[in-house]
Structure formats: structure tokens, C-alpha cells
Amino acid sequence: MAGPRPVVFSGPSGAGKSTLLKKLMKEYENVFGFSVSHTTRKPRPGEENGKDYHFVTREAMQAAINNGEFIENAEFSGNMYGTSKAAVQAVQAKNLICILDIDMQGVKNIKKTDLNPIYISIQPPSMETLEKRLRDRKTESEESLQKRLNAAKVDIEFSKEPGVFDVIVINDSLEDAYERLRQALLGVS
Numbered sequence: 001m002a003g004p005r006p007v008v009f010s011g012p013s014g015a016g017k018s019t020l021l022k023k024l025m026k027e028y029e030n031v032f033g034f035s036v037s038h039t040t041r042k043p044r045p046g047e048e049n050g051k052d053y054h055f056v057t058r059e060a061m062q063a064a065i066n067n068g069e070f071i072e073n074a075e076f077s078g079n080m081y082g083t084s085k086a087a088v089q090a091v092q093a094k095n096l097i098c099i100l101d102i103d104m105q106g107v108k109n110i111k112k113t114d115l116n117p118i119y120i121s122i123q124p125p126s127m128e129t130l131e132k133r134l135r136d137r138k139t140e141s142e143e144s145l146q147k148r149l150n151a152a153k154v155d156i157e158f159s160k161e162p163g164v165f166d167v168i169v170i171n172d173s174l175e176d177a178y179e180r181l182r183q184a185l186l187g188v189s
């Protein structure tokens with residue numbers, strides 16, 4: 001795919017990917033653009049269709065996958081998620097650096113494509129902190145929270161595999177983590 005090298009953000013649910021990438025895109029709005037994924041999960045308060053996600057039904061998403069419209073897709077915590085070719089192309093057409101926020105399965109699948117992104121893992125300082133942040137976010141049912149915490153344990157181990165990620169940022173203090181991210185991506189602090 002043409003254009004500057006995309007950036008993949010991955011890491012456990014609740015690690016702080018959205019928080020960090022929103023901060024980055026606010027500061028560098030003419031540099032980065034977000035690849036708006038599709039999902040079958042219900043919108044959270046404040047989330048906008050077409051901005052945070054394309055919120056779709058399972059039937060519509062499966063039909064689009066079958067039609068070859070997705071670069072990757074995955075089932076996570078009981079919902080479908082996926083990156084459409086159109087989402088990435090829309091960012092690249094503006095000559096912006098495309099940012100993808102995807103789970104571990106997405107990382108594995110993107111590695112089989114020719115997208116060639118920089119892979120960044122955002123990790124929590126501990127499982128206890130992760131659980132607290134997810135609970136305090138108040139977006140998940142107990143069932144969804146437990147699924148996300150179980151997935152997080154696998155994700156944390158995956159992130160330790162040599163060569164999977166180019167950069168690992170531990171999101172302890174938000175300001176410190178942001179500075180490390182900015183340094184890694186732009187060489188500025």
C-alpha cells in the first residue's frame with residue numbers, strides 16, 4: 001500500500017491505547033490519521049459512528065468480510081472488530097500516517113499483509129492497575145471485564161515475544177508514557 005508507513009497500536013484492553021493515540025492525534029493532527037475500524041459492539045456514551053468506529057451488525061460485517069473488504073478482522077470479548085481496506089486508504093489518501101488500534105490477533109494478521117507498519121505495544125504497569133483502570137472506565141459488564149482481563153494475560157505474554165513489537169511503552173504516568181511514545185515516533189520530546 002502507498003504512503004507513509006502506518007503505525008499499529010496494540011496491547012491489552014484498558015492499557016491506554018485510545019488515550020495515548022488521541023493525545024498524539026490532537027497534537028499532530030496534520031501528521032496522523034486514524035483508521036476507523038468496524039465493530040459489532042454497541043457504542044459507548046460519547047462514541048460517534050464513523051469517528052470512533054463504524055458500528056455495524058454482525059450480518060453486515062460478515063457480508064463485508066466475505067466480500068473481501070477487510071485487511072484483518074477478529075473476534076474480541078464477544079464482538080467482531082476489523083480494519084477495512086477503505087479505512088486505511090482514506091487516511092493514506094490524505095498523505096497522513098495511518099494509525100491502527102487493533103488487538104493481538106489483528107497484529108498477527110497484519111503481519112501476513114504488505115501493510116508494513118511500525119508495531120507499538122502499549123502495556124499497563126501491572127494487571128492490578130489494568131483492572132482498576134478498566135473498572136473505573138465503567139464501560140464493561142463484569143462478564144466483558146473478565147474476558148478482557150483474560151485476554152490481557154495472553155497479550156502481555158505475546159508482547160514479550162522477541163521481534164513482534166518495534167516499541168513497547170509501559171503506560172504508568174500518562175505524561176511519561178506520552179513522552180516516550182512521542183520520542184519513539186517523532187524523535188521529539
Ligand SMILES: Nc1ncnc2c1ncn2[C@@H]1O[C@H](COP(=O)(O)OP(=O)(O)OP(=O)(O)O)[C@@H](O)[C@H]1O
Nearest residue numbers: 012013014015016017018019133137171172173174
Ligand atoms: N496513564 C494513565 N493513568 C491513569 N489512567 C489512565 C492512564 N492511561 C489511560 N487511563 C485511563 O484508563 C482507562 C483505559 O484507557 P483507554 O480507554 O485509553 O484504554 P485502551 O487501551 O484504549 O482500551 P480498549 O482497548 O478497551 O479500547 C481510561 O479510563 C483512561 O482514561
Ligand SMILES: Nc1nc2c(ncn2[C@@H]2O[C@H](COP(=O)(O)O)[C@@H](O)[C@H]2O)c(=O)[nH]1
Nearest residue numbers: 013037073074076081082083101102103106
Ligand atoms: N483486530 C482488531 N482489533 C480491533 C480493531 N478495532 C479495535 N480493536 C481492538 O478491540 C479491543 C477492544 O476495543 P474496545 O473499543 O471495545 O474497547 C481493543 O484491544 C482494540 O485494540 C480492529 O479493527 N481489528
